[in-house]
Amino acid sequence: MYGAPPRRQFLALGVLVIAGFVLPYLLPDYFLYIGNVLMTYLVLAIGLDLLLGWTGQFAFAHVAFYGLGIYGTALLHMRLGIPFVFGMPIAAAGAALIGLAIALPATRLRTVYLALATFAFAECAQWVFRTWDSVTRGPDGLRMSAASVFGFSVGNDREAMPVIAVITALVLAATFYLVRSKLGRAFCAIRDSEHVAAASGIDVRRVKVLAFVISAFYAGIAGGMYTLFQSYVHPDGLGVWTLVLLLTMVVVGGSGSIGGMVLGVLLIGILPEVLRAAPRGLLVWQEFAYGLILILAIMFMPRGIWGLFTKSRSA
Amino acid sequence: MSFFSLNGVTMRFGGLVALNRFSMDVEQGSIHALIGPNGAGKSTVFNCVSRFCQPASGEIVLDGRQLLGEPAHRIAGLGVARTFQNIEQLHQMTVLENVLVGLHSRVAGYVPFLPGSARRNAEGAAIREADEILERLGLQSFRDTYAGQLDFGRQKMLDVARALAARPRLLLLDEPAAGLRNREISFIDGVLLDLARKQGITIVLVEHVMQLVMSVADRVTVLNFGEKIAEGAPAEIRANPKVVEAYLGVEAAHA
Numbered sequence: 001m002y003g004a005p006p007r008r009q010f011l012a013l014g015v016l017v018i019a020g021f022v023l024p025y026l027l028p029d030y031f032l033y034i035g036n037v038l039m040t041y042l043v044l045a046i047g048l049d050l051l052l053g054w055t056g057q058f059a060f061a062h063v064a065f066y067g068l069g070i071y072g073t074a075l076l077h078m079r080l081g082i083p084f085v086f087g088m089p090i091a092a093a094g095a096a097l098i099g100l101a102i103a104l105p106a107t108r109l110r111t112v113y114l115a116l117a118t119f120a121f122a123e124c125a126q127w128v129f130r131t132w133d134s135v136t137r138g139p140d141g142l143r144m145s146a147a148s149v150f151g152f153s154v155g156n157d158r159e160a161m162p163v164i165a166v167i168t169a170l171v172l173a174a175t176f177y178l179v180r181s182k183l184g185r186a187f188c189a190i191r192d193s194e195h196v197a198a199a200s201g202i203d204v205r206r207v208k209v210l211a212f213v214i215s216a217f218y219a220g221i222a223g224g225m226y227t228l229f230q231s232y233v234h235p236d237g238l239g240v241w242t243l244v245l246l247l248t249m250v251v252v253g254g255s256g257s258i259g260g261m262v263l264g265v266l267l268i269g270i271l272p273e274v275l276r277a278a279p280r281g282l283l284v285w286q287e288f289a290y291g292l293i294l295i296l297a298i299m300f301m302p303r304g305i306w307g308l309f310t311k312s313r314s315a
Numbered sequence: 316m317s318f319f320s321l322n323g324v325t326m327r328f329g330g331l332v333a334l335n336r337f338s339m340d341v342e343q344g345s346i347h348a349l350i351g352p353n354g355a356g357k358s359t360v361f362n363c364v365s366r367f368c369q370p371a372s373g374e375i376v377l378d379g380r381q382l383l384g385e386p387a388h389r390i391a392g393l394g395v396a397r398t399f400q401n402i403e404q405l406h407q408m409t410v411l412e413n414v415l416v417g418l419h420s421r422v423a424g425y426v427p428f429l430p431g432s433a434r435r436n437a438e439g440a441a442i443r444e445a446d447e448i449l450e451r452l453g454l455q456s457f458r459d460t461y462a463g464q465l466d467f468g469r470q471k472m473l474d475v476a477r478a479l480a481a482r483p484r485l486l487l488l489d490e491p492a493a494g495l496r497n498r499e500i501s502f503i504d505g506v507l508l509d510l511a512r513k514q515g516i517t518i519v520l521v522e523h524v525m526q527l528v529m530s531v532a533d534r535v536t537v538l539n540f541g542e543k544i545a546e547g548a549p550a551e552i553r554a555n556p557k558v559v560e561a562y563l564g565v566e567a568a569h570a
Contacts, residue, residue: 001412002411002412002415002438002441002442003438003442182415182419182422182438185408185412185415185416185419186416186419188405188407188408188412188416189405189408189416189419191407192404192405192406192407192408193403193404193405195365195367195399195403196399196403196404196405196416196477197416198365198367198387198388199365199387199390199391199396199397199399199478200391200396200416200417200419200420200477200481201388201389201390201391201392201419201420201481202388202416202419203386203388204387204388256407
């Protein structure tokens with residue numbers, strides 16, 4: 001992509017922010033909760049897609065950086081009294097820094113080896129969250145105090161939604177510029193052919209590392225968003241299941257596109273709420289269903305649902 | 316001292332000697348063909364220049380500068396661009412995006428978050444230049460087509476367009492005419508002569524299509540099993556018995 005982002009993209013962001021401020025007065029709490037969850041997942045999915053769909057790196061450590069964002073933001077506030085507006089960027093920067101430390105060795109690996117190495121890191125991170133009792137409260141999970149945003153206490157879905165909508169809009173705006181920049185094109189070039197990229201003057205390794213760092217930063221931001229409307233975090237929520245959920249969103253929506261992420265997050269994010277209405281016996285099959293959807297999507301719609309609506313990218 | 320030279324380059328893959336103390340001198344602004352049977356080491360020469368391969372010994376010098384000390388991504392900035400034998404396209408990017416990637420080493424700054432006017436102008440200038448290159452190579456009407464959807468001949472032209480975007484002083488073309496029809500080959504013929512004669516770009520051409528080699532090349536170097544077996548003007552090469560035996564065959568000698 002190239003040139004300035006089209007105006008309609010920014011109009012959509014305006015609508016998102018206005019909705020974030022208005023909907024809390026109109027909708028019941030439960031819908032606001034779902035809205036907050038979906039926006040958080042959107043930031044997570046876009047961050048993962050930058051690495052997976054745009055740069056073509058099969059890295060699976062995303063949930064670990066999400067966890068770092070959650071625990072980081074919450075603990076900075078609870079232990080050191082650092083308010084959210086500083087705590088979240090610090091935690092996200094911390095996630096990005098650890099992302100850098102992981103990326104330096106990981107970018108020497110490719111394909112399945114990269115996938116395995118990053119997956120192992122994610123498992124280690126979850127193990128740390130579960131066992132570092134004195135900091136994370138270990139397997140009991142961490143009960144978080146209400147966040148403080150510009151002096152206002154934000155502890156429920158109603159209070160959180162405007163803040164979450166603004167953060168989501170900022171992340172989206174940054175992404176619109178990123179994917180249309182020289183760096184965004186370098187990501188795509190590496191995905192399509194590392195040889196062509198290098199021969200064109202792209203420092204392949206450095207750009208891969210940048211993609212890792214930016215992706216981890218997005219996950220850290222999403223972690224900060226989580227602390228605004230959730231009061232409790234448990235290490236069990238930061239494992240393989242969340243990764244599968246995210247991957248399903250990315251693949252079903254259409255990897256390598258922002259529109260695809262919006263679609264994927266809406267469809268896959270709302271699915272459990274639909275299933276909740278189903279008889280109890282069906283709920284057991286939920287994880288199975290996601291795995292199946294993921295496999296079917298990879299087989300029959302490699303460019304996701306978004307790819308069906310846009311010009312096909314053959315070959 | 317010639318503009319571009321390889322001196323005693325030896326490249327081994329395991330026990331296989333792909334290039335054995337290979338030397339070659341290329342004059343500035345000339346079209347220098349590199350021919351030989353499959354597996355002779357022609358693409359390996361390019362891969363050493365591109366810094367995808369690290370030769371065991373020898374040196375590669377461009378305009379007085381040693382290239383073997385440089386990493387792969389610095390080569391484009393030093394004025395060397397190349398195409399690829401098996402079209403390695405950025406197939407999920409559009410034709411224009413492909414050329415913009417080719418411009419990479421000439422657009423300053425990665426920072427995408429400042430929509431300031433200086434950045435926009437740099438980006439705008441890059442897009443204008445990419446459009447000019449597409450116009451010149453007859454790809455303008457495919458500007459927004461995905462590269463993977465182009466027909467074979469146009470993918471080959473796009474490969475050249477992307478390489479030209481780097482505004483190279485030395486252009487390495489790896490079989491640009493392979494698999495093309497006669498009409499397309501004569502188009503490439505014209506493009507190459509224009510680049511060398513009018514724009515002064517030095518071209519090293521790896522090619523099996525002798526019709527193209529004989530009509531455009533100023534000099535021809537022949538490789539066989541990693542060793543240079545002949546070098547000279549196209550007419551001399553065609554008459555050289557060693558070359559005829561190793562590569563061209565008896566038919567071609569009479570053609």
